[in-house]
Amino acid sequence: MTLDSWRNAPALAITYCCLVLVGTAGLSWVLSSIAHGFSWPILAATAVVLLGLLLIGIIVGVDVYRARRWSALVLGALIGGTLAPWLSSFANDSFETIVKRLLGERTASTWGPAIMGPLDEEWIKGVGILAVLLLIGRSRIRTIDGFLVGAFAGLGFQISEDLYYAIAGMSSNLTSDIRGALLVSAIRLATSLCSHWVFSAFVGTGIALVLARRSPVRGGALMLTGWGLHFLWNSPTETFIDPLFILVKAVLVFAAFFVLASWVNADEGSGLAARAQEAGLPFSSWRDARRARRAMGRKERRESRTRWREQVAALRRAIDPDPADEPAAPTRAR
Numbered sequence: 001m002t003l004d005s006w007r008n009a010p011a012l013a014i015t016y017c018c019l020v021l022v023g024t025a026g027l028s029w030v031l032s033s034i035a036h037g038f039s040w041p042i043l044a045a046t047a048v049v050l051l052g053l054l055l056i057g058i059i060v061g062v063d064v065y066r067a068r069r070w071s072a073l074v075l076g077a078l079i080g081g082t083l084a085p086w087l088s089s090f091a092n093d094s095f096e097t098i099v100k101r102l103l104g105e106r107t108a109s110t111w112g113p114a115i116m117g118p119l120d121e122e123w124i125k126g127v128g129i130l131a132v133l134l135l136i137g138r139s140r141i142r143t144i145d146g147f148l149v150g151a152f153a154g155l156g157f158q159i160s161e162d163l164y165y166a167i168a169g170m171s172s173n174l175t176s177d178i179r180g181a182l183l184v185s186a187i188r189l190a191t192s193l194c195s196h197w198v199f200s201a202f203v204g205t206g207i208a209l210v211l212a213r214r215s216p217v218r219g220g221a222l223m224l225t226g227w228g229l230h231f232l233w234n235s236p237t238e239t240f241i242d243p244l245f246i247l248v249k250a251v252l253v254f255a256a257f258f259v260l261a262s263w264v265n266a267d268e269g270s271g272l273a274a275r276a277q278e279a280g281l282p283f284s285s286w287r288d289a290r291r292a293r294r295a296m297g298r299k300e301r302r303e304s305r306t307r308w309r310e311q312v313a314a315l316r317r318a319i320d321p322d323p324a325d326e327p328a329a330p331t332r333a334r
Contacts, residue, residue: 009135016079016131023083027160030089034167048162052155055197059151062261065268067144072136076149079128080200081156084121085164088157091120114234118227121157122203125196126223129153129204133211141212143205144268147260150204154196161196194233194253202226202260222260229253 060068095116100108132149133141203226209219233249 009137012131012134016075016135019083019131020078023079023086026086027082030086031164031167034164048159048166051162052159055155055158055193056152059148059155059197059201062258062265063144063148064265065144065272067142067268068148069136069145072132072145072149073152075132075135076129076153076204077156079131079156080125080153081160084125084128084153084157085160087124088121091124092116095120110236114231114236117234118199118230121196122199122223122227122230125150125153125157125200126203126207129200130207130211133204133208138211141208142268142271143208143212143214144264146204146206146208146211147201147264148204150207151197151201153204154198154200157200158196194250194257196230198253198257199226199230199233201257202229205260205264225256229256 096108096112099112099115103111129146129150132153133146136145202222206219206222206224206226209222210216229252233253235249
């Protein structure tokens with residue numbers, strides 16, 4: 001949690017911490033209940049962590065201007081990996097009942113994941129992304145903040161979900177929990193290359209555009225695109241030619257991520273160029289932009305501290321005004 005978060009929005013910062021603690025406790029209880037009695041839960045955790053490191057490298061690698069705020073990314077991953085998957089487990093059960101009543105048992109079993117995933121998981125992750133972006137401060141939010149925070153929130157969700165399924169895979173074969181964990185981990189590794197971190201990157205970018213009041217229509221379209229990609233990825237492969245359809249889905253989702261990353265970087269670059277020109281800093285390449293970002297970051301921190309001191313001073317004057325500031329009492333003429 002950044003110091004500015006406690007200064008600018010203390011109530012939201014405290015609420016965030018409480019939600020993460022609740023989500024951590026709930027998720028830990030769920031994982032411990034399914035891992036109890038098995039000898040290799042650490043194996044599944046290791047495979048999932050290695051996958052997470054690979055995806056962190058991809059996400060950070062596309063941030064060519066190094067605009068990332070690591071504290072915000074950690075906050076996004078925490079709430080995305082704790083509260084969001086825990087709440088989604090309850091939401092999925094409720095939505096499954098509704099889908100079965102509306103579409104029937106057979107259709108729900110086939111299309112249920114494609115319908116339920118975008119409807120409950122994306123908006124729950126979106127609430128967490130919204131909270132982190134508000135902690136940054138609406139006046140400081142950039143489009144790339146939503147992109148990166150969204151990707152890390154989705155990555156946190158994905159790691160927790162992969163860990164759950166990997167540990168659950170142990171219980172599918174009581175005589176060989178290692179085989180079950182390895183099988184599920186391998187499947188999740190293959191499919192997670194185009195999963196929640198991509199969907200949430202779109203949702204986070206859309207939320208940032210709406211919060212910054214730059215383009216609410218485009219922001220809404222990006223959020224819908226994230227939900228649509230989730231629907232596409234969860235759509236049943238048995239309805240189509242399995243290997244070909246899986247490959248097509250993977251290519252489309254992966255390509256969509258890099259198209260979004262290219263647009264976000266172009267937007268960040270144009271914004272940096274304008275700010276660098278105002279500040280009299282050089283800007284001609286992404287290396288120059290990185291140096292400008294470091295300088296601007298220090299300036300933003302100084303301005304934030306100044307605003308905080310002014311707010312505290314104004315509050316103190318309101319509570320206990322300085323007598324020297326009081327208007328002099330009128331004297332009565334004799």
